[in-house]
Amino acid sequence: MNRTARLYALVEELRAAAPRPLTVAALAARFEMSTRTVQRDLQALMAAGLPVRTAPGRGGGWSIDREMTLPPIHFTAEEASALAVALAATDTRAPYAGAARTAAQKILASITGPASAAAQELAARIVTLPSPSDSTVRAAVEQGLTSHTVLRLTYIDAAGRESDRVVEPAGLLTAGGRWYLIGWCRTRGAGRGFRLDRITAAVPTAERARPHDLTALLRGSAAADAVRPTTLAPLTPLA
Structure with missing residues (x-):
């Protein structure tokens, strides 16, 4: 063995x-x-x-x-290769990028023989340019979303104004190659979107966040027509 x-x-x-x-x-x-x-x-x-x-x-x-663990899942060689390559190519600025990389490593470790060689050869032909990334901010946002806890943010808006916000996180939106934290902003008393690369500081608290409907928070905004990625659609509907 x-x-x-x-x-x-x-x-x-x-x-x-x-x-x-x-x-x-x-x-x-x-x-x-x-x-x-x-x-x-x-x-x-x-x-x-x-x-x-x-x-x-x-x-x-x-x-x-x-x-905290999953039972064995039997992928075909093509499925395992596709997952490993897609996860390994995840933008380092994206939420849960660290978990994506370790998941890719586990999938690659489970592939043997010709399938393993094919996946590694394909992965070798995918490259990315390094991007600036504040891992502390990203980790705090991930924690807030995963544990449903309130976040304290320092945010710079499009006009360059800095403000401190208390946010109840509801979800994530990706558009135009950028990631946004969507949540209920207690400071503004309304739903807001926060571009992750404009969050200069983020601190998770021990306070439980109230549940918020993501679709309702996006309603009336430029992202009102957002849909769940097709790969996630079977898990739970957006609306």
């Missing part, structure tokens, strides 16, 4: 047993490997960002949070 196959097998074994922890010795016996190899692989999974945890002492062991 190669290393990629071992890592996937370990994840699925932990998922099947969750929330009960499994000892390194039990996993080593299950896969007929040395305890040292199992320990090294488990630490690699943790370092890769998987929700793998270890608890010391009697009754302890290794476990995984099933709610």
Whole structure:
């Protein structure tokens, strides 16, 4: 069993047993490997960002949070290649660009044989020009959207005026190669769009944001006709 196959097998074994922890010795016996190899692989999974945890002492062991992982998804070679290349080419300024890159790495790691060579060859023929990116602002916006929490922004509008805003994030809009945070601006008492490259500072708070309908916030604006990308449409309707 190669290393990629071992890592996937370990994840699925932990998922099947969750929330009960499994000892390194039990996993080593299950896969007929040395305890040292199992320990090294488990630490690699943790370092890769998987929700793998270890608890010391009697009754302890290794476990995984099933709610934070997905079961195996079987892509065709063409689908896996397309996803890996599309994710790897994500603009570094785009929200969740970091997660997109690690997702691409995981998909590429799961491809073997000719499909892997084809995906890597295609990826080698896609290049991007580096763009200035404030990773701190982007990370704060991502956190606010993911955790549904209020954001404190410092924003420069099209006229160059700087202002501090308290915003309840509702969603993201992409248009003309730029990204916008759409939300309810408490400072202005209305729905507003904030171009990400004009946000000079962003701080997530611990305050829960009220839910807002994205379509309603866009109504009456230049983005009123915005539609969900076709790849996301099956997940949930925009309206």
